[in-house]
Amino acid sequence: HFSLDIEIIPEEHGLKGEAKLRLRSGINGLKSFDFHLRPSLRVNSVKDENDNALVFSQNKVERIFPNSETSLVRVSLDQELSEGETVEIVASYDGIFYMPSDFDPKERRYNRAFSSVTKEAAWLRPVQLWYPYIANKSMPLTIRAKVPSEWTVITNGELESTAEENGKKIFVFQEGEISSLDIFLFAASYISKSKTIGDFHITAYFFPHHRDFLDPYIEKTEEILSFYTQKFGAPDAEKFNIIEIGMSYGTGTGAPFGYGISSHLINLDFPLIPHEIAHLWWGETVSYNLGEDTWLHEGLATFSDYCYRSEKAPDKKAKREVLFGLLNKAIPVGNPKTLSILEGGAKHAEGFLVYERAAFVVHTLKHILGEELFLKALRSYIEAFRSKKADTADFIRIVNSVSQKDLNWFFDYYLRGGRLPRYRVKSINIGGKVRGTLYQENVPKHFRMPLTLEFLTNKRSFRREVEVKGSKKKFNFDLEKGEVVSRVTIDPDFDVLGVSDILEDRWEARSLRLEAAEEKNFRQLESLLFSLSKKNPDNVHILHEVGQFYFAQQKWDKGIEIYKKIMSFEPDDFTFIALANIAAAYELMGDKKMQRLYLEKALAKGSSMYSIVR
Numbered sequence: 166h167f168s169l170d171i172e173i174i175p176e177e178h179g180l181k182g183e184a185k186l187r188l189r190s191g192i193n194g195l196k197s198f199d200f201h202l203r204p205s206l207r208v209n210s211v212k213d214e215n216d217n218a219l220v221f222s223q224n225k226v227e228r229i230f231p232n233s234e235t236s237l238v239r240v241s242l243d244q245e246l247s248e249g250e251t252v253e254i255v256a257s258y259d260g261i262f263y264m265p266s267d268f269d270p271k272e273r274r275y276n277r278a279f280s281s282v283t284k285e286a287a288w289l290r291p292v293q294l295w296y297p298y299i300a301n302k303s304m305p306l307t308i309r310a311k312v313p314s315e316w317t318v319i320t321n322g323e324l325e326s327t328a329e330e331n332g333k334k335i336f337v338f339q340e341g342e343i344s345s346l347d348i349f350l351f352a353a354s355y356i357s358k359s360k361t362i363g364d365f366h367i368t369a370y371f372f373p374h375h376r377d378f379l380d381p382y383i384e385k386t387e388e389i390l391s392f393y394t395q396k397f398g399a400p401d402a403e404k405f406n407i408i409e410i411g412m413s414y415g416t417g418t419g420a421p422f423g424y425g426i427s428s429h430l431i432n433l434d435f436p437l438i439p440h441e442i443a444h445l446w447w448g449e450t451v452s453y454n455l456g457e458d459t460w461l462h463e464g465l466a467t468f469s470d471y472c473y474r475s476e477k478a479p480d481k482k483a484k485r486e487v488l489f490g491l492l493n494k495a496i497p498v499g500n501p502k503t504l505s506i507l508e509g510g511a512k513h514a515e516g517f518l519v520y521e522r523a524a525f526v527v528h529t530l531k532h533i534l535g536e537e538l539f540l541k542a543l544r545s546y547i548e549a550f551r552s553k554k555a556d557t558a559d560f561i562r563i564v565n566s567v568s569q570k571d572l573n574w575f576f577d578y579y580l581r582g583g584r585l586p587r588y589r590v591k592s593i594n595i596g597g598k599v600r601g602t603l604y605q606e607n608v609p610k611h612f613r614m615p616l617t618l619e620f621l622t623n624k625r626s627f628r629r630e631v632e633v634k635g636s637k638k639k640f641n642f643d644l645e646k647g648e649v650v651s652r653v654t655i656d657p658d659f660d661v662l663g664v665s666d667i668l669e670d671r672w673e674a675r676s677l678r679l680e681a682a683e684e685k686n687f688r689q690l691e692s693l694l695f696s697l698s699k700k701n702p703d704n705v706h707i708l709h710e711v712g713q714f715y716f717a718q719q720k721w722d723k724g725i726e727i728y729k730k731i732m733s734f735e736p737d738d739f740t741f742i743a744l745a746n747i748a749a750a751y752e753l754m755g756d757k758k759m760q761r762l763y764l765e766k767a768l769a770k771g772s773s774m775y776s777i778v779r
């Protein structure tokens with residue numbers, strides 16, 4: 166059992182705590198035990214159940230989590246414990262628990278505060294070690310939190326009671342069983358509103374000046390929850406909270422009982438929330454698993470987010486833009502060999518592997534299986550691992566068994582390999598037919614992929630399916646009388662994780678722009694860039710390169726014009742980049758006021774760059 170008694174002292178950024186732990190020895194002759202705590206929180210005493218003071222040390226050590234200062238506390242026991250014997254320990258600690266979120270002029274962004282106690286709020290995440298942390302434990306939990314009398318506390322479990330004491334308020338929560346890495350606490354002077362749908366409760370806790378956002382956030386959250394529920398089945402939860410975090414420039418965070426979102430991200434674009442809500446399925450219903458299996462929660466949450474946004478896109482063009490945005494993040498420029506998705510998770514390597522690339526693998530799996538079978542597999546996975554951890558092999562086994570296919574070739578290539586396919590097509594018009602070859606590079610012989618080809622002719626556009634196995638596949642389709650094919654587009658709806666012309670055009674635009682930084686033939690490069698942009702009309706990524714091209718020549722007005730054009734398309738995923746670039750241009754022009762204005766707008770979009778791993 167774990168019992169945590171804390172007091173939050175906002176004006177001092179202070180946190181006082183008393184943690185009561187019952188430990189059971191797993192070995193004979195246990196002499197000491199360890200826990201981790203943030204080093205700014207100092208342990209004052211450790212006592213056993215007979216009130217004997219125990220000897221302990223507290224030393225700063227290497228971080229055990231990213232973004233988290235760490236100290237190791239080693240406690241010596243009075244008597245050795247035999248296997249199965251228990252001892253109850255009370256550890257008292259206090260200190261400053263504060264991470265500022267100040268503006269970093271060099272990085273041109275605000276430093277993120279992952280957890281903090283400020284005058285207006287407390288936001289405590291487990292990886293910032295606000296309580297004595299012992300790895301891989303699961304236990305019943307009682308939390309007693311003392312806060313200023315006008316504050317509300319939201320944490321794990323059910324609220325058992327509240328009381329007043331010397332002008333402060335005390336909240337007591339209890340939870341039946343909780344993992345030692347899952348304890349979150351939010352507290353501030355909140356107003357709140359709830360909605361009950363069947364047995365499910367959604368509650369929003371916002372600061373009073375965000376009163377008008379309570380209803381829109383509850384509605385949006387309900388809409389996203391019901392979208393995911395229709396796809397994946399019911400989640401393992403009876404309630405879901407939306408909690409404003411008081412940091413000026415913090416970010417979003419998932420928690421077992423809802424999500425926290427930073428004040429500056431609360432707006433009617435609802436940034437970050439489709440991803441955070443998806444963790445209710447991928448992370449909470451099926452438990453979080455780290456290392457190699459990180460993609461199972463981050464990849465599936467990112468997939469769910471894009472699935473929601475692409476299905477809600479107002480038209481086909483907007484939907485394509487959403488998926489191209491994901492593809493673009495999934496594949497680095499030039500399609501180099503990378504670490505595999507599993508290695509990326511194990512080595513905490515670049516985030517895109519476990520987020521966007523893994524999401525696109527799942528999206529490709531949907532294409533191969535068809536949506537119905539794909540969703541059946543996901544639902545079976547959830548049912549099989551409700552409240553349990555799953556690993557990659559479990560996921561593959563369930564997909565194979567539900568689909569009655571052997572898709573090991575697919576998972577071996579996409580999850581365990583570092584290459585991605587490249588697609589090209591060559592075709593000619595001959596004798597009333599279009600004949601050609603679809604090439605597939607960087608894949609083993611047995612790798613096969615169904616692909617859509619879109620033919621543009623002088624009369625119409627039409628589509629055909631071609632399955633390519635190994636390096637190439639020939640095709641031969643009838644044309645109408647007098648019809649001539651002028652263009653063939655591979656995978657026009659972005660169903661498959663691989664490289665085709667549009668991505669290469671975007672990379673070429675980038676290399677032209679970089680070339681322009683060194684050479685003087687601007688006119689020629691400008692016209693090449695415009696022809697790429699014309700070939701892929703309204704592609705915001707290519708327009709972005711055109712904008713960068715003008716900035717490189719200090720043609721600020723022309724560059725800003727391009728970014729304003731990008732914004733006129735209201736790209737779901739690209740507005741942040743457009744705004745940040747306009748801000749950068751104003752900075753270089755020496756216009757601090759406009760720079761700040763656009764930067765604030767950009768940060769409020771809550772780009773995925775500002776989301777965090779739990």
Ligand SMILES: [Zn+2]
Nearest residue numbers: 463466777778
């Ligand atoms: Zn996430």
